[in-house]
Amino acid sequence: MRKEVSGILFLFVIVFTLGALATYTPEDPALFLNIGGDGEINNIFGPAGAHFAGVLIGLFGLGSVWIPILLLQASIKLLKKQDLPHWLPTFGGAFCLIIATGGVQALAGLDEWTGINWQSGGILGGLTEDALVKALGITGSAIALAAIWTIALIFATGISVTRVLKSSAESLGKGFAYLKNRRAQAKAKKPVVVKAKPNRPKRKKAKQQAPPAIKQAPEQPQPPSNTKSKATQQVFNFMIPGSYTLPDVDMLDNPPPRPKGADAKNLEMQSRLLEKKLEDFGVQGRVSEVCPGPVITTFEYEPGPGVKINRIANLSDDLALALRALSVRIVAPIPGKAAVGIEIPNMEREYVYFKELACSKEFERSKSRLTLCLGKDIEGNPCVADLAKMPHLLIAGATGSGKSVALNCMIASLLYKASPEEVKLVMIDPKRIELSMFDGIPHLITPVVTDVKKATNALYWAVNEMERRYQAMAEMGARNIGGYNQKVKTALSKKAPLLEGEEKKEDPEYMPYVVVVIDELADLMMVASKDVEAALQRLAQMARAAGIHLILATQRPSVDVLTGTIKANFPTRVSFQVSSRTDSRTILDANGAETLLGMGDMLYLPPGAAKIQRMHGAFVSEGELERILSHVRSQQKPEYDASVTDAPEASSGGELTEEDYDVKYDEAVAIVTETGQASISMIQRRLRIGYNRAARIIEVMEKEGVVGPSDGVKPREVLARSYLND
Numbered sequence: 015m016r017k018e019v020s021g022i023l024f025l026f027v028i029v030f031t032l033g034a035l036a037t038y039t040p041e042d043p044a045l046f047l048n049i050g051g052d053g054e055i056n057n058i059f060g061p062a063g064a065h066f067a068g069v070l071i072g073l074f075g076l077g078s079v080w081i082p083i084l085l086l087q088a089s090i091k092l093l094k095k096q097d098l099p100h101w102l103p104t105f106g107g108a109f110c111l112i113i114a115t116g117g118v119q120a121l122a123g124l125d126e127w128t129g130i131n132w133q134s135g136g137i138l139g140g141l142t143e144d145a146l147v148k149a150l151g152i153t154g155s156a157i158a159l160a161a162i163w164t165i166a167l168i169f170a171t172g173i174s175v176t177r178v179l180k181s182s183a184e185s186l187g188k189g190f191a192y193l194k195n196r197r198a199q200a201k202a203k204k205p206v207v208v209k210a211k212p213n214r215p216k217r218k219k220a221k222q223q224a225p226p227a228i229k230q231a232p233e234q235p236q237p238p239s240n241t242k243s244k245a246t247q248q249v250f251n252f253m254i255p256g257s258y259t260l261p262d263v264d265m266l267d268n269p270p271p272r273p274k275g276a277d278a279k280n281l282e283m284q285s286r287l288l289e290k291k292l293e294d295f296g297v298q299g300r301v302s303e304v305c306p307g308p309v310i311t312t313f314e315y316e317p318g319p320g321v322k323i324n325r326i327a328n329l330s331d332d333l334a335l336a337l338r339a340l341s342v343r344i345v346a347p348i349p350g351k352a353a354v355g356i357e358i359p360n361m362e363r364e365y366v367y368f369k370e371l372a373c374s375k376e377f378e379r380s381k382s383r384l385t386l387c388l389g390k391d392i393e394g395n396p397c398v399a400d401l402a403k404m405p406h407l408l409i410a411g412a413t414g415s416g417k418s419v420a421l422n423c424m425i426a427s428l429l430y431k432a433s434p435e436e437v438k439l440v441m442i443d444p445k446r447i448e449l450s451m452f453d454g455i456p457h458l459i460t461p462v463v464t465d466v467k468k469a470t471n472a473l474y475w476a477v478n479e480m481e482r483r484y485q486a487m488a489e490m491g492a493r494n495i496g497g498y499n500q501k502v503k504t505a506l507s508k509k510a511p512l513l514e515g516e517e518k519k520e521d522p523e524y525m526p527y528v529v530v531v532i533d534e535l536a537d538l539m540m541v542a543s544k545d546v547e548a549a550l551q552r553l554a555q556m557a558r559a560a561g562i563h564l565i566l567a568t569q570r571p572s573v574d575v576l577t578g579t580i581k582a583n584f585p586t587r588v589s590f591q592v593s594s595r596t597d598s599r600t601i602l603d604a605n606g607a608e609t610l611l612g613m614g615d616m617l618y619l620p621p622g623a624a625k626i627q628r629m630h631g632a633f634v635s636e637g638e639l640e641r642i643l644s645h646v647r648s649q650q651k652p653e654y655d656a657s658v659t660d661a662p663e664a665s666s667g668g669e670l671t672e673e674d675y676d677v678k679y680d681e682a683v684a685i686v687t688e689t690g691q692a693s694i695s696m697i698q699r700r701l702r703i704g705y706n707r708a709a710r711i712i713e714v715m716e717k718e719g720v721v722g723p724s725d726g727v728k729p730r731e732v733l734a735r736s737y738l739n740d
Contacts (some may be wrong), residue, residue, distance in 0.1 A: 024085050024086075024088060025089050028082045028085045028089060030059060030066075031066075034057060034058075034059050034064070034070075035071075035082070038063075038064070039056045039057070042057055074136040074138060074139060075116035075140075076118075077112035077115035077136065079115070080108065087171060104169065104170060106169065107165075107167070107168070107169025107170035108166070110170075111163065111167055111170045114159055114162045114163040114166055115139070115163065116136045116142065117143045117146065117155075117159050118139075120143035121143050121147070121152070258433045258649050258650065260430060260431070260432075261642045262645075263369060263372050263373055266368060266372060266634075266638050267635065267637070267638055269369060269370055272308075281304045281311070282304075284358075285304060286301075287337070288356065291333060291337065292315070292333075294336070295332060297321055297325060297326055298318035298321060300316055301314065301315055302314050302315070302316045302353060303353075306360075306393075307392040307393050307394050308364035308365075308630055309359065309360060309615060309630045310358060310359050311358055311360055312356070314348065314351065314353040314354070316353045317354060323346045324346075326346055326354050327344050327354075329344070330342045330343060330609065333356070337358060339358050342358055342609070343357040343606055344357070345357070349625045357392065365613075365633055366390045366614065366632045368426065368634035371390075371397075371427075371632050374398070376397070377396065377427075380400065380431075382400045382401075382403075383432040383527060384401035384431070384432075384529070384563065385401075385431050386398060386399050386400075386427045387427040388420075388424075388618065388629055388631065389616070389629040391627065391628070391629055391630075392629075397629055398427075401565070402558075403621060405558040405586075405621075406553075406554050406564040406565070406586065407564070407566070407584070408576070408581075408584040408586065408588070408601070409566065409587070409589075410569070410576070410587070410592065411567075411589060411591060411592065412591055412597075414612065415612050415613070415614075415616075416615070416616070416631050417569065417590050418567075419632075420588070420590070420616070420631045421533065421565070422634055423631065424565065425452065426638075428457070428529065429457065429646055432527070434455075434526075434650055434652075436527065437528075437529060438458070438526045438527070438529070439452075439528075439529050439531060440463070440530045440658065441463065441533075443533045444464060444533070444534050444538060445533060445537070446464045448534075449531065449533055451639060451643065454643075454652060456647070456650035456653070458652050458654070459528070459658055460655060461654060467706060467709060469538055470542050470545050470549070470704070470706040471706065472659055473530070473549035474549060474706075475657065475659070476530055477552050479528065480553065480557045483495070483498075483525060483561070483562075484556075486525075487559075494560075494561075495527070495561035502524050526561070527561045527562075527563065528561060529562075529563050529565060530553070530564050531567075532565070532567065534567065534568060535567065535576075536572075536575045539574065539575050542706055544703070545704035550579075551580070555583055564584075566580075566584070571592060571601040576600055585619075585621050585622070586619060586621045587601055587602060587618075589610075589616060589619075590607070590610065590612070590614070590616045591608070591610040591611070591612045591615060592608055593608065595608050614630055614631030614632070616628070616630070661706070661710055678701055679714060682697050682700075683715065683720055683734070685700050685701075686715065686720065686721065687734050690732050691729060692712065692729065693730070694708045712730075721733060
């Protein structure tokens with residue numbers, strides 16, 4: 015009640031002060047003034063108002079105008095029953111604001127309105143101005159008064175100057191954007207003069223058509239509860255001896271707020287502009303639906319009667335030029351629809367973050383331990399894939415296109431889904447820098463392989479492991495790794511032996527999935543193309559049922575790297591931005607990858623599908639990866655198997671060692687003794703064999719005393735030649 019009464023009293027004081035100042039004239043009698051007389055008083059509040067206004071103007075000058083304004087602000091707060099701020103900074107700010115305004119008036123010499131014989135700005139304003147001019151000069155006084163006035167305004171009113179400037183700039187920007195849109199809309203509505211042609215519909219019909227349907231972007235998923243990792247882990251608890259916990263999504267950075275997308279009016283205007291540009295190229299039709307996405311907007315264009323699809327598909331570069339876009343990709347036609355998809359980049363790009371996918375329902379509900387986070391589709395929906403169903407993945411992309419980041423996201427997905435007992439990794443990184451940060455995690459069977467020779471041995475090991483698993487599954491009567499592990503689980507729960515017979519063997523153990531990750535396939539193919547290609551072919555054809563899967567990545571998708579044999583056995587492929595159409599056709603057997611935008615923009619060819627899907631890959635930072643890897647390393651230490659990178663023994667069966675090894679060895683010895691030179695590259699070139707096999711031949715020659723040991727950069731000494739010459 016006190017606040018209401020005080021507010022009403024303030025209102026009366028405000029009305030009195032405002033009326034007295036508004037009707038003040040220098041001719042009225044007033045205190046401190048030597049003018050005026052006993053004539054008629056012009057102030058609406060009579061002598062009291064005239065004297066009151068004269069006192070205020072005599073003391074403060076134009077600064078007295080702030081008194082009713084500040085009282086009005088306080089009155090509104092009291093009537094709303096709000097607490098007033100602390101009186102000391104508010105009163106001090108108000109007093110300094112009034113004095114600074116008078117000082118500005120005095121500095122500018124505005125004394126005509128007041129009619130005062132003393133200096134303008136009132137007594138206090140004049141004294142302030144005199145002191146500042148003597149100390150700082152006119153320019154310094156102006157700067158000081160401006161600073162005092164601004165600071166006092168903040169304390170007196172609580173107004174943020176930066177906020178006011180920011181809102182003013184935003185208002186100006188919106189105004190310019192509105193004028194720009196109106197101008198573009200007016201241009202789009204102008205009639206286009208087109209020569210009359212038979213069977214061509216008139217422009218009026220295009221104006222009368224219904225506006226395109228605009229899809230709403232999906233909502234951003236919220237992080238799930240912390241119990242998600244524990245619930246997912248219950249399935250394989252029978253094989254986990256310790257208390258291993260999967261990483262939590264709280265280790266990932268929260269994505270920033272999504273930028274505001276284009277409104278419906280702007281999208282409709284772009285649709286009409288697209289229709290007009292296509293008409294300029296002689297293509298008739300209409301935009302039936304618009305699908306805005308995080309990176310691109312897809313316009314579903316229905317061509318008119320008699321328009322061939324190839325005519326539209328060849329206009330991608332022309333449309334990019336006409337629409338001033340970075341690139342335009344045309345999907346002709348959209349599968350299942352009588353329309354052509356025209357994908358145009360957004361003015362403001364939205365980035366996809368790994369946490370959005372890790373928190374999505376698709377990733378949460380997936381039961382597979384080999385679930386991979388790929389990114390978002392063109393409509394903004396999260397996309398995940400099961401590596402077990404692919405069953406192998408081939409990735410290509412130029413430098414800087416987002417290939418390595420996508421590979422990191424896939425590996426992080428495996429760490430979020432599986433424990434070291436469920437999934438084992440073999441990482442091959444000839445470049446030595448991309449996968450080195452994963453060294454030391456318990457999921458690794460062997461340290462990250464950087465040597466090309468050891469990489470070939472690791473592929474041989476994968477082939478031998480595949481055959482060992484097939485033999486074990488055959489003994490168990492299982493058709494795949496899932497059935498095998500299920501039988502192991504059942505037997506362990508019943509505590510019954512799995513194998514019985516005349517010679518009782520040890521019961522089989524649980525088989526984890528094995529994922530072989532190769533970051534740069536081109537480096538391996540340059541050194542030992544035949545051995546690598548043969549191993550990859552064998553694994554791609556047979557390793558799926560054994561639970562061994564491959565992820566190959568290369569930045570050079572040429573025909574000598576991605577041979578026909580490799581492509582035929584890798585139906586699932588991902589292509590990031592490439593440099594030419596030739597590279598796009600090499601990896602995808604179709605054009606389009608050369609028109610991608612980079613930074614994670616990719617084309618995905620899923621298994622068993624003939625049509626390519628466009629996606630936007632997720633981003634995971636190095637800081638996020640370090641937190642995930644630190645959590646994983648802190649729980650278990652890796653148990654490495656040295657046999658993974660050891661050279662395979664020369665024997666038979668299903669190993670990759672050639673049947674004619676002894677014959678090749680004798681031939682190699684003959685070449686070395688005749689030429690007097692012994693090097694791996696020469697043996698490889700003369701016998702047309704792989705690097706790994708040539709290296710083994712040289713090692714055998716060294717053991718048998720045919721050649722001497724390696725001496726750094728110097729060539730090996732041929733001992734057998736020296737002995738024969740003697």
